Amino acid sequence: VDLALPAVACGASAWLTSRAKRGLRQTATATDTTGSVSGASGPTGLLLVTGGSTSLAELCTPSCCRVLHVPGTFNSLEDVQALIQRAEDEHPDQEIAGLLHIGGAASSSSSSLAQPASTVALDESLRSLTLLVAGLVPRLKAGARLLTWSSDSAFASPSTWSDGSGGMAALAGAFVEQYTQALAHELRHSFTVYGLRISEEALRFALDPALDPEARGKLEKEIVALWSLPHREAHGQIFPVGRPEVTFSSSSARGASVLGCSLDVAWALKDAAKDAAAYPVDGRPKTYQALAKALQTTPARLVWAHGASDMILRTALAAAKRAEGPLKALMQGPSWPNAAYLLRAGGMSIDKVPYPDPWSADGASQTFWQTLRERMASESPALVYLVHPHFPTGVKEPNFGSQLRDLLSSGDFTKTLVAVDQTYLGFTEKTEDDDILETLAQFNDSVVLIRSLSKVEGLAGLRLGYAKSTAATADLIAETLPFSGGLYISEMALAGALAAIEGPISSEHRSQVLSFYQAEQAWLREQVEGLGFETFHSAVPFFVLRGPKAALEAVVEDGAALQIFNFDGETDDQRSPAVCLVADRASNSKTIRMLKLALEKSSSPGWADMLKPMFSG
16 A cells, blocks of 8 residues: 555754754744645645744645644653643644654754763653654554654764764764664554655755745755655655755666665664675685575675676676687677677677567567577677566566577587576566576576676665676686685675575565566556557566657657667657656656657647748648
């Protein structure tokens, strides 16, 4: 169920440090105001706001809710009960929709942890937060949201506290973010729990409305967008706000998981930091053994690199070492466009084998395999690069493994290395044909399976990819890496990989990722089809659409998450194919708006067409 209901938030008081510097203190009186934020979705309800200034409360609350703002701290569950009773007395017609807790009544700007005032500030901040959660959560309706508030100081090094920033406030913020992640796990089946981390620059004009009204208005819009995020996108995340907007000129840097990594990964990376100064024992990470076991193979059959892209390059270098003829690579056409650059960097010249439109005619797959067999027999390429599931179509051929097995047994291809890029395999269900492909890689020196942990596992920032092959082929690939791969990948990154693959919540996280992308793809395809485009379902986080080439070119030029491609021999510009990335709801909605506008512009007559009737006989 998508819980797009009024937000509940509990927050840290990191911003109180700056507030205390200005000599401002909270009052003990309560104010009742309506939220000033517009555009949030969800039914009307009562939002409780505890701590903070009226100005900040107005900045952070959606207009769909009535707001009861109560500055001050909470010292017991009785205090929380009194707040609930007051809400019922003053707003009998309003159901409590959630909580926004900003901070306690006292805070300290001192950087010293030994001062009593700092200890009191930390105690008040954390006690109020945990008491409010304990007292209110049982009273809140299912679907309520808990959005924590913290600032960049939450993870500022203690070495920076000497500049006057509050050390205890920083520690409180760090606790709140970890508390948010733990609470999100505990309440994942009933509430939406996530965090907001504001930049120090944005914090200044958040506290002082007169300082920069324009910047404050932009910040308000950012926070409104967080309130209305779908549950699946928001839950368990810490969202940065008040930072420069990031724009993409192309879709090459996109494609990271919307849901991010699992809770297990986040905790594993924190724990691994303790070993940041140590080299692996014997010059080889100890995690390799555990990862091999988790991936149901042996360390000798695995090679790790910095993402699937790095592994494609390394595989090309390995193919060049074992080749006896020209350094040529055959690849599907169309295919992932960046692969050609990587293969060339590995010394290969590129030639393409036409990959027919899988939805156009029966026997398209058989035609491709027959053509590939003939080209391999006549050209003896050093490398064959295949993407499975295929990009850009998203098609996972049900007999890919058996077709490759039959091809390799039909001739002498021992000097050709076949690299199968399985970056999107995790989005599909395992089949018997997958087992055939695994067996090929286990016993045939000519087969390499390339995989990534960027997509389903959400480790794009760690840049981790690996190859599975025979031990002999793995050694050949490893020889292209510094130290034969022993010191190539850090233990910290590998600890994250292990947690992603076999952590206690890894299976549940994978199910959530797959469920999100299938639901979001279905919604996006429905919207795109409503504009008149033809779409094709896939199990992966992208799909193919067909429409007017002029409109597609216009949206790509404007930065939409689309890539135009062509099947061999196609010339119909009204049914031009493009691959559409499935991202978060806001990005997907932007893609739809851009497509709609492009269609409207392309269908509008130009000035020359408008003048024709005036000069016609």
